[in-house]
Amino acid sequence: MPYLEERGDAKSSAGEEALTASRMVRIVGAYVRPHGLALAGFFASMLLSAGALLLLPKLMATAIVQGAQRHEWRVIVVIFGLGLVWTLAGALRNFLITWVGERVMADLRTAVFRHVLGLSPAFFEKRRTGDIISRLLTDVALLKTAVTAALPYAPRSIVMLLGSLIVMLVMDPAMTLLVVLLVPFLVLLWRSVGKEIRRLARETQDRLADLGAVVEESINGIRTVQSYQSESRVGAIYENLVRSGLQLTYRRLRLGMGMSVATGVIVFLLIAGMLRLGFHQIHSGMLTAAQLTAFLFYAFFAAISSASISEAWGFLQRGVGAGERVLALLNAVNPIQEPQDPVPLPAGKGQVEFRQVEFHYPTRPRHYAIQRLSCTIGAGQHVALVGPSGAGKSTLFHLLLRFYDPQAGEILLEGVPLTRLSMQELRSAFAVVSQEPVIFSASARENILLGRPSATETEVMEAAQAAHAWEFLRTLPEGLDTQLGERGITLSGGQRQRIAIARALLKDPRILLLDEATSALDSESEHAVQSALTRLGKNRTTVTIAHRLSTVRHADWILVLKDGRIVGQGKHDDLLGDCPIYARLAKHQFLTDTKAL
Numbered sequence: 001m002p003y004l005e006e007r008g009d010a011k012s013s014a015g016e017e018a019l020t021a022s023r024m025v026r027i028v029g030a031y032v033r034p035h036g037l038a039l040a041g042f043f044a045s046m047l048l049s050a051g052a053l054l055l056l057p058k059l060m061a062t063a064i065v066q067g068a069q070r071h072e073w074r075v076i077v078v079i080f081g082l083g084l085v086w087t088l089a090g091a092l093r094n095f096l097i098t099w100v101g102e103r104v105m106a107d108l109r110t111a112v113f114r115h116v117l118g119l120s121p122a123f124f125e126k127r128r129t130g131d132i133i134s135r136l137l138t139d140v141a142l143l144k145t146a147v148t149a150a151l152p153y154a155p156r157s158i159v160m161l162l163g164s165l166i167v168m169l170v171m172d173p174a175m176t177l178l179v180v181l182l183v184p185f186l187v188l189l190w191r192s193v194g195k196e197i198r199r200l201a202r203e204t205q206d207r208l209a210d211l212g213a214v215v216e217e218s219i220n221g222i223r224t225v226q227s228y229q230s231e232s233r234v235g236a237i238y239e240n241l242v243r244s245g246l247q248l249t250y251r252r253l254r255l256g257m258g259m260s261v262a263t264g265v266i267v268f269l270l271i272a273g274m275l276r277l278g279f280h281q282i283h284s285g286m287l288t289a290a291q292l293t294a295f296l297f298y299a300f301f302a303a304i305s306s307a308s309i310s311e312a313w314g315f316l317q318r319g320v321g322a323g324e325r326v327l328a329l330l331n332a333v334n335p336i337q338e339p340q341d342p343v344p345l346p347a348g349k350g351q352v353e354f355r356q357v358e359f360h361y362p363t364r365p366r367h368y369a370i371q372r373l374s375c376t377i378g379a380g381q382h383v384a385l386v387g388p389s390g391a392g393k394s395t396l397f398h399l400l401l402r403f404y405d406p407q408a409g410e411i412l413l414e415g416v417p418l419t420r421l422s423m424q425e426l427r428s429a430f431a432v433v434s435q436e437p438v439i440f441s442a443s444a445r446e447n448i449l450l451g452r453p454s455a456t457e458t459e460v461m462e463a464a465q466a467a468h469a470w471e472f473l474r475t476l477p478e479g480l481d482t483q484l485g486e487r488g489i490t491l492s493g494g495q496r497q498r499i500a501i502a503r504a505l506l507k508d509p510r511i512l513l514l515d516e517a518t519s520a521l522d523s524e525s526e527h528a529v530q531s532a533l534t535r536l537g538k539n540r541t542t543v544t545i546a547h548r549l550s551t552v553r554h555a556d557w558i559l560v561l562k563d564g565r566i567v568g569q570g571k572h573d574d575l576l577g578d579c580p581i582y583a584r585l586a587k588h589q590f591l592t593d594t595k596a597l
């Protein structure tokens, strides 16, 4: 379990290109663009509500001075009307921006997941599942909070701040000058603190992803954790990660608090200064008490707006930190690219050719898993792959399915290089039945339908019967509708294999890639699986990673692999004499396979 290793300085974002701010804006912008009308509505309602609020104090001051004498009702109605406009426009503004935010985030989340689904397995070797899950869930959620909780208030507060400043400037330029002098200090403060908050938020999210990875791995391997009594060790690793995340959060909160306090102190110092100046002006008859009150209202608006800008700024920075992690996923380049102008797959029965293929896994550049390998698998042939553990047998399957591309040489299907075929056509030519088939937590029907989602009920039933899966599915409480549990936990090994065979039968591929199970099944299940496999292998090219004597005996051709090279090929009886590696393998591996004798 990799997480049991020290990874104090592990960065889950390692290896990804850093996103520039402009690229981020461009990516998010593409998702926002379709909602231009709603955004225009948002800006209009924001301006309307801010305008109404800005007019109120001035009108009130006028009303207080004049209202008592005449036009009382008119003044009251106008003030009430303005209040109503402010309320309604404010509500509309919040509704529109929240709606747009939610939509954009939902689209973004789906787009990121779809993109991740298409990435080559090489991408996932460098990242942990927990990290990807946390990016899709918590980071998107944080980004959403920033977008929906901070964005609606930030522009409003900016408009309010500017608006207040302008009215104040008209009312009393001297006092306003005092304010303008202080603005650069505020901006400087927000900028520097904001940058740090953003960094801390990103790191906190990385820690959260580490946590996700630990939970994921230990729950998946709970039996191993418990049987090795590693509960307290895993618990301690988790606790350490939680603590380091907490420390980051503390630092972020302290910074945020400091920023708010500093903003508040600066602003109220300003108001104190204004009062001093205001009183002086009243004494000298330059200002009336009502005017000073109105002026102070605007100063308050400006103060509240500044505080809310500083808060929104903090939120936004956190959102940007999380956004970087989400968009890095969307930005991840797929090492396996679809061809620009794919060649249609010619008709055929599944002829495969390897030409001087060299391949190493991306994580192990110095270890060649396949070395200058050339061979042809004739259409309709049954070929057995044998070789010691680590010889490269499964790797050949990975290359055929284009999970990875070889670094040199090429692989051809029906004479066309795999890289020239569309991924859809290429993969539809193959079906894989592995030792440990993957069953999804869905019904038996859905699991079988994975082979061909458009299949009819009768076809699913026929496939289940041919795969000898119907025998046990029939006895399950809800037949094909029975939920099979996470990773098919409710089924036995043989049953899982038969579901996988039914799935492959339904797909009806040109080429079957079969990794024979090494673990013994009980003889009844074994018989059912073998007979299902025989049926599945009929009339198509079959490549089997062989562990049974019966398989190698019946194979048209056997390829013996060692260290990624072909070290022998031929029929079983010939290889026993010609290929010492094969003879040794046969002695140790197949001859113990008594069931096949």
Ligand SMILES: Nc1ncnc2c1ncn2[C@@H]1O[C@H](COP(=O)(O)OP(=O)(O)OP(=O)(O)O)[C@@H](O)[C@H]1O
Residues within 6 Å of the ligand: 125, 361, 362, 363, 364, 369, 387, 388, 389, 390, 391, 392, 393, 394, 395, 396
């Ligand atoms: N995802 C991977 N990343 C890096 N190296 C890998 C990866 N998968 C396999 N390898 C390495 O590539 C080599 C070939 O592995 P492969 O799984 O193809 O062997 P195999 O013949 O199928 O073995 P087995 O019979 O044990 O399944 C081995 O040295 C293995 O360690």
